[in-house]
Amino acid sequence: MFSVNQYVKAKTLKEAYELNQARNSRVMGGMMWMRLGNARVQTIIDISGLGLDGIEETDHVFRIGAMCTLRALEQHEGLQEMYGGAIKEAVRHIVGVQFRNQATVGGSIYGRYGFSDVLTCLLALDTFVELYNGGTIRLSEFVSHRPDNDILVSVIIRKRERKIRYASVRRTATDFPVLACAVVTGLLHGEECWYVSVGARPMRASLLEKFWRISRDTDAEQIAAYAKEAAAAFSYGSNMRGSAGYRRHLAEVLIRRAITSIVSEEANV
Numbered sequence: 435m436f437s438v439n440q441y442v443k444a445k446t447l448k449e450a451y452e453l454n455q456a457r458n459s460r461v462m463g464g465m466m467w468m469r470l471g472n473a474r475v476q477t478i479i480d481i482s483g484l485g486l487d488g489i490e491e492t493d494h495v496f497r498i499g500a501m502c503t504l505r506a507l508e509q510h511e512g513l514q515e516m517y518g519g520a521i522k523e524a525v526r527h528i529v530g531v532q533f534r535n536q537a538t539v540g541g542s543i544y545g546r547y548g549f550s551d552v553l554t555c556l557l558a559l560d561t562f563v564e565l566y567n568g569g570t571i572r573l574s575e576f577v578s579h580r581p582d583n584d585i586l587v588s589v590i591i592r593k594r595e596r597k598i599r600y601a602s603v604r605r606t607a608t609d610f611p612v613l614a615c616a617v618v619t620g621l622l623h624g625e626e627c628w629y630v631s632v633g634a635r636p637m638r639a640s641l642l643e644k645f646w647r648i649s650r651d652t653d654a655e656q657i658a659a660y661a662k663e664a665a666a667a668f669s670y671g672s673n674m675r676g677s678a679g680y681r682r683h684l685a686e687v688l689i690r691r692a693i694t695s696i697v698s699e700e701a702n703v
């Protein structure tokens with residue numbers, strides 16, 4: 435059973451960070467995951483009073499506060515305008531609306547869960563995390579760090595001309611994904627770069643960058659070959675939801691469909 439000895443509502447990030455340095459302290463997100471565990475927490479630190487629950491949009495970035503809920507992420511008009519339905523698609527399968535009204539972006543990203551749709555999706559975009567002590571680093575770097583006692587303050591997505599597709603496969607609606615995949619294309623150093631993020635392998639999402647030359651004239655066989663190459667670059671494991679071989683096959687199919695969808699959108703512009 436999960437138990438807590440002391441609850442503190444932090445007045446500043448500094449106070450929250452200092453409290454979090456004790457071995458048995460934990461920062462609270464929405465508590466949706468943490469409360470299912472067996473931890474005996476000495477001090478639980480509530481950061482909900484620190485103004486971190488919004489999404490701020492500027493000319494250059496979206497700054498998503500750690501306490502922003504998954505539901506707010508799903509419904510944000512600016513994100514939908516910039517990325518179509520991709521971010522919404524990544525979160526809409528997570529349990530249900532009431533759940534997403536409580537689970538936070540901070541808890542989802544800080545946890546670096548293998549099954550995370552949120553991580554898989556944001557990893558393929560130009561995304562950074564702002565840490566209280568560790569500064570602002572790329573999400574792709576943060577993913578490989580071991581969890582420590584820092585505080586995730588916000589998630590920052592740099593606005594770039596990028597096209598994104600997100601898809602997942604689930605055995606039943608609202609279950610954890612068997613496989614999750616995001617494909618993004620955009621310019622990097624003046625060349626078109628394709629970013630492929632595959633999560634729920636069942637290991638946590640990782641990112642592949644490829645300078646594929648794909649245009650509206652690229653034929654289906656070539657796109658299929660790129661998808662096969664990308665899927666083969668990730669490792670996969672087996673669990674009760676699917677075998678490694680099945681996951682690799684799903685990855686290939688989802689990547690191919692995503693590339694095809696992006697290219698056909700470009701052809702119709």
Ligand SMILES: Cc1cc2nc3c(=O)[nH]c(=O)nc-3n(C[C@H](O)[C@H](O)[C@H](O)COP(=O)(O)OP(=O)(O)OC[C@H]3O[C@@H](n4cnc5c(N)ncnc54)[C@H](O)[C@@H]3O)c2cc1C
Pocket residue numbers: 460461462463464465466467468469470500501504527528529536537538539540541542543544545549550551552553584585586587608609610611
């Ligand atoms: C039944 C169930 C099904 C789920 N299905 C899916 C799914 O299909 N896809 C998916 O992507 N996700 C899924 N999730 C995960 C969910 O979306 C959230 O990611 C998860 O609940 C954590 O978010 P939270 O706000 O509840 O964090 P909490 O449970 O409060 O915290 C999680 C961890 O993060 C730490 N933490 C929280 N906020 C911060 C911060 N700002 N700084 C530092 N550390 C912090 C906490 O100390 C704790 O260790 C599921 C969760 C559950 C319980």
